[in-house]
Amino acid sequence: MEVSEASFSRFVFTTTGGIMTEIAIDSSIRGKFGKESMKRLIAIIAAAAVFSFFQFACPVPESLSREAMSAVGILLCCIILWVTEALPFIVTVVLIYVLLPMTGVLPFATTTLENGAVVQSVFNQSSLMVPIYCLFIFAVTAAVMATPIPFRVANAVLKWSKGDSRKIVVGLMMVTGIFSMFIADLAASAIFVGISLSIVEANNGVKKLSGLGKALTLGIPAAALIGGIGTPLGNSSNMLVISMLETAIGFRVTFLGWCIANIPLALAVTFLSSLWIVRVFKLEDIKQDAYLVVESKLEGIQGITVKEIKLIVWYVIAFGLMIASTWLPQINSIMVALIFCVLAFLPGLNLLTKKEFYESIPWEVIMMVVGIQVLATGLVGTGVATWFVNTLLVGVEAWPALLIVLVMCLVTLVLHLFIPIGPPVISVAIPLLVAVVSAVNMAAGSMVVNPGIVACIGGGLCVVSTFFPLDSIILIGYDKGWISMAEYVRKSWAPTVILLVASVIWLPIISGVAFPA
Structure with missing residues (x-):
């Protein structure tokens, strides 16, 4: 969690409907930026492409909203930037606070919905x-x-x-x-x-x-x-x-x-x-x-x-x-x-x-933790985690408690194999595990799986x-x-x-x- 230099002539990219369709990079850019900067640039472009796909082009499953897709796009975008360290961790956290309200996942200001529910501002979502x-x-x-x-x-x-x-x-x-x-x-x-x-x-x-x-x-x-x-x-x-x-x-x-x-x-x-x-x-x-x-x-x-x-x-x-x-x-x-x-x-x-x-x-590290709190709130609020559990873990409510705990542990382990940094793994895993435990306990009408296990x-x-x-x-x-x-x-x-x-x-x-x- 931590360049030989020549001028470059141009860096051109075009987008259609928000989706990147062409990137033309003059070969002399390598001389300007060097290997390390090229890797960072590629990571930033990949992160932007992933976000753009979920924001503009990804099909929206039934029962979810475009904001839910935006939340997933922001999460994956940030994971790419954190894992590759293409941007400083703190800058990526700032990006979370910019993208969540811009895409409608969380509001800039505290908002009262038509049903009377109050949604806190994106700036009030993290705990000190x-x-x-x-x-x-x-x-x-x-x-x-x-x-x-x-x-x-x-x-x-x-x-x-x-x-x-x-x-x-x-x-x-x-x-x-x-x-x-x-x-x-x-x-x-x-x-x-x-x-x-x-x-x-x-x-x-x-x-x-x-x-x-x-x-x-x-x-x-x-x-x-x-x-x-x-x-x-x-x-x-x-x-x-x-x-x-x-x-x-x-x-x-x-x-x-x-x-x-x-x-x-x-x-x-x-x-x-x-x-x-x-x-x-x-x-x-x-x-x-x-x-x-x-x-x-x-x-x-x-x-x-x-x-x-x-x-x-x-x-x-x-x-x-x-x-x-x-x-x-x-x-x-x-x-x-x-x-x-x-x-x-x-x-x-x-x-x-x-x-x-x-x-x-x-x-x-501290700023990453703050950003993940906000990002997780957005993911949970859009219902993505619940949709994932209901779609991919069909019938989980009927599974034995020991099997449920085993699956939760295995899912977390696999996620960590692909995401090597702990806090980003948490941002993905905890909403999913909470959705599993909530579904199981709600269906049973009692505490079949103790939520404290999710924290552990x-x-x-x-x-x-x-x-x-x-x-x-x-x-x-x-x-x-x-x-x-x-x-x-x-x-x-x-x-x-x-x-x-x-x-x-x-x-x-x-x-x-x-x-x-």
């Missing part, structure tokens, strides 16, 4: 809940990275392993997964990939040959992705799916409920994945000298520091208050996030500097995909060059498949406890 949580997550991440806590944990794993490289892989994957539950998963991956590879290099590991290097560059990012499922704070996508579910059908997933369902799931899947990884790679022994790399980071630090104590107390209180919001409506978890962000900068606490905080915030699938399989090294978190390990693409693809599928199987089995069992009706 997710961006505020994101700011808190990134504040925690920056504060943790400014302390020796990660090195303390890694050092403890090394001492526990006693030179057993299998224990090192399992231990580092588990602590990465646990860290990822409480700080941004991208940061957890970066921290522990760096620590892990410093150990491998000190052990004289050779790229493409070291089994330990391969195992860690595959396993650590996978553990960070999976661990991010555990709490609502582990990944910004978790708060996005919680917000989308409540907006769509009014079902509230509590902070504690999410943790009850997903912490055991994340821990189990991370552990099983680590066992797979130590089995499929031949791991070399670790020399005692390699441990000194981590120990050297702790030189001169006598015991736990005052800053570490303040950070732990600050976070435990904030996390405890967010859990308490499950029972005490007077405690608003968004307000907790805001207040504790402010507290982190107060004199005497000083957990963060302004520079550390600003450098930790990926504004493009959204935070899980919409985000976790280890089949190919395309996700930014996975790339942190793969880009280090310790494992070839061919070997990665042969051995990386297991964590995602384990998550799918575990989700199908675990979520129906725990959902009644975690998300009571």
